[in-house]
Amino acid sequence: MANSSEPSSSLSFTSSSHISNGSISHNLSSSGSESVPSLEVISLSKLSSNLEQLLVDSGCDYSDADIIVEGISVGVHRCILASRSSFFRDLFKQKKGSSGKESRPKYCMSDLLPYGDVGYEAFLVFLSYVYTGKLKPSPREVSTCVHNVCAHDACRPAINFVVELMYASSIFQMPDLVSIFQRRLLNFVGKALADDVIPILVVAFHCQLSQLIAQCIERVARSDIDSISLEKGLPDEVIEKIKILRRNSQQDCDPNMPAVDPLHEKRIRRIHKALDSDDVELVKLLLSESAITLDEANALHYAAAYCDPKVVTEVLGLGLADVNLRNSRGYTVLHIAVMRKEPSIIVLLLTKGARASELTSDGQSAVSICRRLTRPKDYHSKTEQGQEANKDRICIDVLEREMRRNPMAGVTSISSQIMPDDLHMKLLNLENRVAFARLLFPAEAKLAMVIAHAETTSEFAGHSSSKGSSGNLMEVDLNETPSVQNKRLHSRLDALMNTVTLGRRYFPHCSEVLDKFIEDDLPDLFYLETGTSDEQKIKRMRFMELKEEVHKAFNKDKAELNLSGLSSSSSTSSPKKLGATQKVRKL
The missing domain is CATH 1.25.40.20 (Ankyrin repeat-containing domain)
Structure with a gap:
């Protein structure tokens, strides 16, 4: 592999190479014949393909170290990384890494980065270039957004992915890649929304890319981003330059513009x-x-x-x-x-x-x-x-x-409409419903409960606690007066009703599934260990049938919403596995 200091007539993996469409092109020497460099290209292309097999072929795992990225272990060959990057050459000399089961050194990506982040997919693209000299296309799943009309030429995921690659290229000392990604980021600056220029400016500052810094500062200074957002996202040195540009611009436009009231x-x-x-x-x-x-x-x-x-x-x-x-x-x-x-x-x-x-x-x-x-x-x-x-x-x-959805009023309290004789029954019904929702739709139920403040009620505090915890409706506190007890129960009823109302409002398909199962008296099925052996067998059979109905409901909701171009929220969380010992209060 040639270094950047070698003559331009040779094919190089570094900054003297010209990379286009993921392939390596070569320069011809003015004094040499075409056959010699062509042989170099063929030989190095074959070498590149052979080295690529070390990354893509699982049967070719001869790696001797691991780099942990986002919790995923990536096998690397220290001899290749050390020959291509002075950062890794120094790293492998100084640090042996933590030993694994097979005494393979392990390095955590977060420990290697003094600033910024490099994700798993970005590291694989970087690693591929190190091994092959070819720049792979960016994976769409991490370099595009889910907006159906976006061209993905300057959306935030596209920018963030190149920012990660820039961090890797700069920190791991690959100047040829730094040059490539700086050009990409410069192209983003003119297209992106002003807010999306902020991460570009941050990486430019850390990587000391003067040309990119200058263009980003000018773009941000001309934008309407407020000073608070700038202070939250940028280094002080950069903020001061932006403020100077803005002050000069305001004076040029209107020298009589009143100054901001400092006391205000x-x-x-x-x-x-x-x-x-x-x-x-x-x-x-x-x-x-x-x-x-x-x-x-x-x-x-x-x-x-x-x-x-x-x-x-x-x-x-x-x-x-x-x-x-x-x-x-x-x-x-x-x-x-x-x-x-x-x-x-x-x-x-x-x-x-x-x-x-x-x-x-x-x-x-x-x-x-x-x-x-x-x-x-x-x-x-x-x-x-x-x-x-x-x-x-x-x-x-x-x-x-x-x-x-159709416009509707916010969640309101209905506890005052409940007669005292119906209060305990209403509470038991709601507790069963919400507990059932937490088992089948944990993500959606948790969100609704947080907004409705249901997690702060004594019943829900005790629901997930160990056996014997307080919060049972039937428990009697001898020091509690009837009026205090009534207030406590109405407060809990409000929280439960708000939870159910929010569930119907934002997760209607989940609510329909719950309605159907509540009608089937599902809570009785959670007492799977009670009754005779035949009764328990029947309960378990019915239990499995209901689990199958839940999965069918998920698929139906997903199919219906896909036809309308939307996606069901119920797919965000898988139904929890319901064990035989999990119980809901019997109605």
Whole structure:
């Protein structure tokens, strides 16, 4: 393999090579004949193909070390990496790595990176180039979005993937690749949305790419990105350059433009700092001490973008913020929330009256923003049983369902309509329904319960606890007065009803399945270990039938929504395996 310092007449794997469409081209020496370089090309192309087999052929595993990327072990050959990269040459000299079962050194990708991230797919593309000198096409599942009209020439997943490759190329000291990916990122700067230029500017700063830095700074300075967003996403040195450009630009356009009131800005910053500290009581105090309102401080926008979901709940609970307020850029709170892709905040805003149909100044709805930020790999990934739900899929599905459904009022309390004699029966029915939902639709049920505050009730706190935990409806606290007990039960009823209402609103197909099974008196089937052996056998047979009906319902929902161009949220989580010992209260 030739180094970049060798004559240009030879074929090189480094920066003197010209790479086009994933292949290596060669330069001819002015004094040499065509036959000699042609033989070099043929020989090196054959060598490239042979080395590629080390990566693609599972039967050719002669690797002597592992690099762990996103929890996945990637076998590598230290002699090849060391010969192609001075970073790896020094790494293998100095660090032996942690020994595995077969005494193979292991290196964790996160330990190798001083900044930035390199994902599994990006590392495979990088590794392929190291071995073969050929640049593979970017995998579509991680370099495109799920927006159905996007050209994928400058969407966020496309940009993020090249950013990862740039980090790998720079940190692992492959200057030829740095040059290639810098050109790609420069091409993105002119096409991308201003917000999507931020990750390009960050990688340019860390990798010290002066040309890319200059173009990104100019692009961001001309945009309407607010100073808070810049401070959250960029280094101080870069922010100062952007501010200087903006000040000069404003003076050139209108030298008489009034200056920003520093006291007003200071008060807004204090409110934001209080939100960062999760101190909504301090926010209330700051509001009372000044004429600043929550809307003037865009406090709800700020909380939706940067704070814990409970802070968003508390700010909304003050009743002082407009949930559909637009900030200086024309974004509603929901537009900001979907950029974060946190389902609980999105659903909370929708239940408080946020309009999913509102468009940004460039015509984007909340769901289109969310789709443009989501990779197919994340959208279509299957959640294993008992694991965390696919948040990307839930966010999109919730927003699409909201766009399709008829307008309806927010969730309201109905406990006052329940007669005392019916209260316990109503509670038992709702507890069975919600417990059943948690078993069959864990992701959707959890989201609905969080928004409805059902997880804070004593019954749900005890449901997942060990046997003997408190929270049973039939337990009697001798120190509890009838009025206190009645208040506690009505509070729990409100939380349960809100959970069911939210489930019907955002997960209607799941709710239809639940309705059918509740009618079949499913809870009795969870007592599989009671009764005679024949009765237990019958219960188990019926139990398996119902499990099959659940899977059929999933497939039916998926087929129906695929015809309409949408996807069922029920596919975001697999039904949990229901063991023979799992029980629901008997009605």
